[in-house]
Ligand SMILES: Nc1ncnc2c1ncn2[C@@H]1O[C@H](COP(=O)(O)OP(=O)(O)OP(=O)(O)O)[C@@H](O)[C@H]1O
């Protein structure tokens with residue numbers, strides 16, 4: 001059965017795209033068949049995986065609008081075993097275009113049915129809001145991973161994304177699970193970060209991944225080379241952390 | 257004449273709220289009468305200025321929807337001379353609620369007419385997207401300041417916000433100016449940051465503020481105390497940088 005994982009958090013800049021790009025690369029390195037779906041009009045996950053041409057392409061927009069091409073949107077990346085459905089700018093208009101249509105929140109779920117057989121993991125990079133596109137992602141997903149920057153504003157927003165997931169679970173997608181919260185850009189010398197991390201572990205315990213992603217300049221450099229940090233510098237602390245996270249995900253999601 | 261400044265960038269986590277909270281505090285310290293309008297459903301600017309109760313209040317939602325209370329939304333903050341119109345969660349639904357209504361992009365402009373006489377500066381904290389709420393902000397503004405994190409994904413998105421501002425200028429608000437781009441969370445030891453900064457200054461020259469905001473742990477700590485960094489630790493590098501930025505804004509915006 002295909003695992004469909006939404007990477008979601010309405011707080012901006014917390015590492016959603018970085019986690020999508022690097023976790024999927026690590027899963028592919030573990031011989032899983034993986035598909036990334038870039039749902040953010042900014043198209044950062046597409047860039048991070050080397051897709052530079054974002055105009056006049058089949059994109060995740062086609063999955064959300066159910067156009068005639070929606071089954072042909074997946075393209076190969078430079079990472080063996082990792083495909084992507086890129087983003088295009090017109091995703092920004094989806095909320096208004098679908099306003100009023102019944103079933104508008106289940107469009108992505110239906111479209112992904114056509115892809116599920118070909119992949120072990122489908123990972124959805126969400127935009128920094130809880131609008132219709134993120135709602136589509138949560139309804140299409142079997143689980144959600146929430147990247148959390150260890151800072152005050154990000155902590156303040158955590159209860160909002162968690163209550164949205166619970167709301168989706170009781171109203172639209174009973175099978176969604178909270179896959180876990182992953183601490184990102186973590187600097188252990190920073191008191192605030194240590195405090196936030198202790199706070200989150202105290203309240204959410206096992207829901208927080210053991211793996212912590214450190215702040216690491218190699219991670220921030222990698223997108224400028226159009227490649228994941230695991231390919232850009234596989235010996236870096238950042239690459240190693242995402243490989244650890246992938247191992248932890250495999251243990252949690254495939255316990256056999 | 258009142259300066260209305262939008263703090264906008266669709267890229268998440270680049271320092272929009274931090275710039276709003278601290279620039280306005282510094283302007284108030286320079287004896288200007290200042291109003292912050294928090295247009296982000298996350299409500300971070302409200303928190304950063306000590307407003308904790310965000311349910312059942314008059315908020316920026318009322319300005320966008322033109323409810324009967326919209327003229328009574330401003331409340332005092334702990335900073336002398338600085339008021340705020342806080343955010344509430346229902347702002348997230350504005351795009352759908354106003355879909356199809358003519359003039360939906362000028363709602364904020366009309367509402368702010370009722371506030372303009374009382375303030376020298378009105379500063380609008382925008383959400384991380386280029387949707388209807390940010391469009392309202394750009395149409396209501398006399399100028400826009402774009403915080404830019406010196407990183408690759410943020411640089412990739414810069415052309416998008418700049419072309420949106422140009423689009424608004426030629427179609428809806430001919431008087432909007434690009435007030436400037438301000439580099440945030442800058443670490444001069446980081447090659448990538450130095451490269452991005454040189455790149456931006458080469459292409460945009462005088463449009464980039466001379467003042468650069470350094471990455472500074474005091475800035476990230478201040479919101480957990482519900483206060484701007486200038487009050488939390490006025491000797492910190494972060495506080496000093498925002499005071500410098502305010503001085504530069506005053507020189508640029510009030511050249512007499
Ligand atoms: N562990 C890390 N160490 C250093 N830099 C990082 C790390 N994780 C992410 N970054 C950088 O921080 C910035 C924000 O990360 P990213 O874009 O992945 O967040 P996001 O949540 O997807 O943002 P948005 O809300 O705009 O979609 C990027 O410039 C990225 O390169």
Ligand SMILES: Nc1ncnc2c1ncn2[C@@H]1O[C@H](COP(=O)(O)OP(=O)(O)OP(=O)(O)O)[C@@H](O)[C@H]1O
Pocket residue numbers: 010011012013128151152153154267268269270271272273274275296300382383384440441442469470471472473475476477479494
């Ligand atoms: N100069 C700085 N030094 C250190 N930390 C900073 C600095 N500026 C902002 N931060 C921190 O970085 C994070 C992102 O900043 P902020 O929330 O202001 O960005 P934003 O663009 O408003 O985000 P969003 O897109 O979610 O609205 C916050 O946790 C903030 O405290």
Ligand SMILES: [Mg+2]
Pocket residue numbers: 016017018040044126
């Ligand atoms: Mg992203």
Ligand SMILES: [Mg+2]
Pocket residue numbers: 272273274296300382
């Ligand atoms: Mg903000």
